[in-house]
Amino acid sequence: MHGLINRSLESFLSDTYGAPLWRDVAEGAGLAFEHFESMFEYEDWMTYVVIETAAERLNKSPDTILEDMGTYLVSSPNVKSLRRLLRFGGDSFVDFLHSLDDLYDRAKLAVPELELPMFKLLGDDTDGSFRVVCTGPHFGFGRAMLGVLRAMADDYGALVFMEYHGAGDGFEEISITLVQSSFADGRDFSLASPDASNGGRQ
Amino acid sequence: MEKICLTRPALARLMPMHLILAPNGEILQCGPTIAKLFTDPSLLGQSFFDCFDVSRPYNMMSVADILASNGTKLHLSMRNQHQTTLKAVGVALEGQDGLLLDMSFGISVVDAIGTYDLSIADFAATDLAVEMLYLIEAKSAAMNESHKLNARLQGAKIAAEEQAYTDTLTGLKNRRAMDHVLSRFLSTGESFGLMQVDLDYFKAVNDTLGHAAGDHVLLEVARILIDETRGEDLVARVGGDEFVLLFHRLTDLEKLNDIANRIIERMEVPIMFEGRQCRISTSIGTTISDFYAEPDMDKMLSDADLALYASKDKGRACNTVFSADLLRQAS
Structure with missing residues (x-):
């Protein structure tokens, strides 16, 4: 699994639950190092064992860990770049949902080695009900995506209901009901980078 | 249409x-x-x-x-x-x-x-x-991560190299570092002075007062050698009680003699360890790159060594500058 994904997991656990918890998880998971490097490639088992170990230590389900991580990646002030890059997808939450089809290619443009799952938006703008289908070799991205989508809906100020359906076989689905696209004031977003030389992440 | x-x-x-x-x-x-x-x-x-x-x-x-x-x-x-x-x-x-x-x-x-x-x-x-705009921002975020990684790797590389060139006990440079610097001087054709420094009676300190005392003496010797040389000079521990000093762009024999004598004088002062005196002495042999039409690493080291043994023959606690006479006497 790419270092960016592992590093995101580490940042989430470390920022949310403290550095000692992260050290405990890293040790418990049997990693031979303390920190993931975001530009390295790691064996897949490491990611899974880290999630399982963290779930055990925090007495939460692995699904909750993944979903909370997704929310964290968009909403935490410590990680600004992902939220900004996702906001390039469009001016409204529906535009953003449509841009998910491009996410795989966009991620590849930025970091060619990064293998995200494919996301496909199905549904109809007219009645506001959508489904996001997520397919890829790693099961669990859908859970993280659920957290990302919840946080992005808040970011756009949209009121939505979402539900996760894991169908197995590397196939996950999230159903989305858009109740109101401008329910609250969203967060400000400007195309201009606040600091182009330091793309966001601290 | x-x-x-x-x-x-x-x-x-x-x-x-x-x-x-x-x-x-x-x-x-x-x-x-x-x-x-x-x-x-x-x-x-x-x-x-x-x-x-x-x-x-x-x-x-x-x-x-x-x-x-x-x-x-x-x-x-x-x-x-x-x-x-x-x-x-x-x-x-x-x-x-x-x-x-x-x-x-x-x-x-x-x-x-x-x-x-x-x-x-x-x-x-x-x-x-x-x-x-998306691409610019995504690429600079990725580049930013790469830069941070590069900085960490470079730091680790410098630390590893530093370690590979350092004598762990004294913190002086080791033989590998000396070889490296000496061959650099030779390849760039820079002039330099070279000293072989040997501790006398060090084995006796180790045998009678123990290894802790010996280690303490070596640290003290390292401090004196660093004190008496300039920052651009190299001080290397190349054996248990053997040191090589390289003086960058210094071939003035009078000055080198002064440095050698100051080192010898300070080594004569007994070093205290846990209330007991450790007495050592120093013999030095010196050569300079100007002596050779085509300076060669092994030749210069062995000539300095020959001069060092001449100092020991003279009763220790002195410096000898290499000369052709020494070679004739040796053969």
Whole structure:
């Protein structure tokens, strides 16, 4: 699994639950190092064992860990770049949902080695009900995506209901009901980078 | 279809940065995004050439010039404090006098979005500007991560190299470092002085007072050697009680002799360890690169060693400079 994904997991656990918890998880998971490097490639088992170990230590389900991580990646002030890059997808939450089809290619443009799952938006703008289908070799991205989508809906100020359906076989689905696209004031977003030389992440 | 008709809103959607100019250059109509760039006063009714400077091609002074250029790409800059640059192309409007001009930012889009607070909706749906902005931002975020990684790796590399060239007990350089520096001096042809320094009676200290005392003496010796040499010189521990000193660009024998004597004098002072005196002495052999037509590492080290043994023969606690006589005596 790419270092960016592992590093995101580490940042989430470390920022949310403290550095000692992260050290405990890293040790418990049997990693031979303390920190993931975001530009390295790691064996897949490491990611899974880290999630399982963290779930055990925090007495939460692995699904909750993944979903909370997704929310964290968009909403935490410590990680600004992902939220900004996702906001390039469009001016409204529906535009953003449509841009998910491009996410795989966009991620590849930025970091060619990064293998995200494919996301496909199905549904109809007219009645506001959508489904996001997520397919890829790693099961669990859908859970993280659920957290990302919840946080992005808040970011756009949209009121939505979402539900996760894991169908197995590397196939996950999230159903989305858009109740109101401008329910609250969203967060400000400007195309201009606040600091182009330091793309966001601290 | 020889001709097509568009409504103004349709044109605005396709080309949010278009202008329609009258033959005299008056701006008759402008797209919503270009209008956003000129809020006070508005572009409408002004002369195109008062608002924009056509930098290329040269001599574009009128609408007729632009029409005659036959769709050539124009380079413009706005006559405001930002002097934003734009690219443009103009075509004749069929059936009426005047010019339709479509503009885009080109690379200046990066600054323009900040300067004029543009959003995704300000660009035509087919415009790649937003994709480009996305790419710039994504790439600089990725590059930023790579830079941080490079800095960490470089730090680790320097630390590892430092470790590989350091004698762990004394913190002096080791034989590997000495070989490295010596061959660098030889390959660049720089002049230098070389000393072999040997501790006398060190084994006795180790045997009678223990290894802890021996280690303490070595640390003290290292401190003296560092004290008596300059920062650009190399002090290496090349054996248990053997040291090599390289003096960068110093071949003045008188000065080298003074340094050797100061080292010897300080080594004669007993070193205290846990209330007991450790007595050692020092013998030194010196040579300089100027002695050789083609200095050679092994030759210089063995000549300095020969001089060192001459010092020991003379009763220790002295320095000997290598000479051809020593070679004759040895053989």
